[in-house]
Amino acid sequence: MVDKNTVGIIGAGAWGTAVGKAIAQKGISVQLWSFEQDVADSINNEHENKRYLPGTKLPDTLTATSDLIEAASRKDYIILATPSLFLLGIAKQIITVPNIMEGKSTIGIITKGFLPGEDKPKPIVEVLENYLPGFYKGNLVYISGPSHAEEVAQGMLTGLISASINPKNSIRFRELLNSDSLKVYSSLDVVGVQTSAALKNVIAIAFGAIDALKEDSKIFGDNAESLVLAAGLNELMLLGKAMGATHPETFTSIAGVGDLDVTCRSVHGRNRRFGRDIVLKGIIDPYDNIDEILDNITKLPYLPEGVAACKMAYQLMLAFNLKLNIINFVYKVLNKEYTPKDALESILFK
Structure with missing residues (x-):
């Protein structure tokens, strides 16, 4: 006390x-x-x-x-x-x-x-x-x-x-x-905990998009969501290690897999909701790219912090020359280079 x-x-x-x-x-x-x-x-x-x-x-x-x-x-x-x-x-x-x-x-x-x-x-x-x-x-x-x-x-x-x-x-x-x-x-492990906290919001956007797509799809279901969750954890570990994380067990603790799981699966998650709204409500349709989304982020009905994290995670992916398919997928969707469905076929499960 x-x-x-x-x-x-x-x-x-x-x-x-x-x-x-x-x-x-x-x-x-x-x-x-x-x-x-x-x-x-x-x-x-x-x-x-x-x-x-x-x-x-x-x-x-x-x-x-x-x-x-x-x-x-x-x-x-x-x-x-x-x-x-x-x-x-x-x-x-x-x-x-x-x-x-x-x-x-x-x-x-x-x-x-x-x-x-x-x-x-x-x-x-x-x-x-x-x-x-x-x-x-x-x-x-x-x-x-x-x-x-x-x-x-x-x-x-x-x-x-x-x-x-x-x-x-x-x-x-x-x-x-x-x-x-x-x-x-x-x-x-200050770096590992921070990396996990930032990237889990990006992964949750992808998870939400797949969650929405599976409602009208014979391809995406619970298995696909678990695939994204596991692949997302791997991307947390890869980028965290590149940035200087000191303890591998950080990513298998509540800071890593614990936070990732609840952010992706919980109905309370704003970033999961944002991924669903991209598919079901066209929430990013008025904007031409990720920068326009960020410029207008306060106009959204809630604040998905994964948008800003995604832009920076994409820059880090390039800087460290890493192959991070989920981060790449979310960035290309937010930057209006792909629709979620096309991005899934062309990037995430390629």
Whole structure:
């Protein structure tokens, strides 16, 4: 049990709110930062995030603000939870907060994806270490695992990995998050956990597309979905190894196969839903390529983070000269080079 600590969570989406609730239920003071004022008002006045996590009662120890600097100030722990597209801009805004400038806050990240680098995309932790004060080099904590926000918010049993080069910081977040329903395990493989978290969203888009196609197909069924799941795990391992993952068992743990499985199969998964909507609803029909989708990503009814991750994973695939059929498949579909059905025949199962 972590006593007498304050926590700031930067991002009041479903996942940030669910993590905030899990911590606040332990009697710890948690303040969420919300970009939308109505979300902050809903949390403060009605103890519910009606926009992103409706129907979940939030404890009094969880409050919200639309003031980013306030949310990051005077906090023992800061958790970055904004989507990857906006994460770097947010980090640049909070680096002047005194407790961050002085390295007094322990910082964790629950955002999934990659960030742009000078020559090729990089893991989130690596990029943030170059912007945050030097105290944080090797001290950031990355947290991931099979953890849909809806189930975490309901107190359903969930496992997470807390990964850091600094084992003490990994343990600090493990203790902060641990509860009867939330089980957290430590890891030193920061790159492997991050790669798994980013790529599983890309694989889930492919899985969703096949799930939709099998409704009117004699070719695609449960066997094909399991084939994609297993091949997807292999691509996680190949790209993770190329990027510097240190522990092969990361990919067979809840950080790898566990998160991949739930993201592909659960009805809560936005990226799985996005793959289905590409096939069944033509959700990307108005756009000419992946860049146009990303430029208009906030206009979609939900945010599929696998789109940004796919573009960067494709760049990494080329940079490392890897053959990753699922990543290639999803990229070519999002870039409007193939329809999902044609891409399946021409790329994925070739």
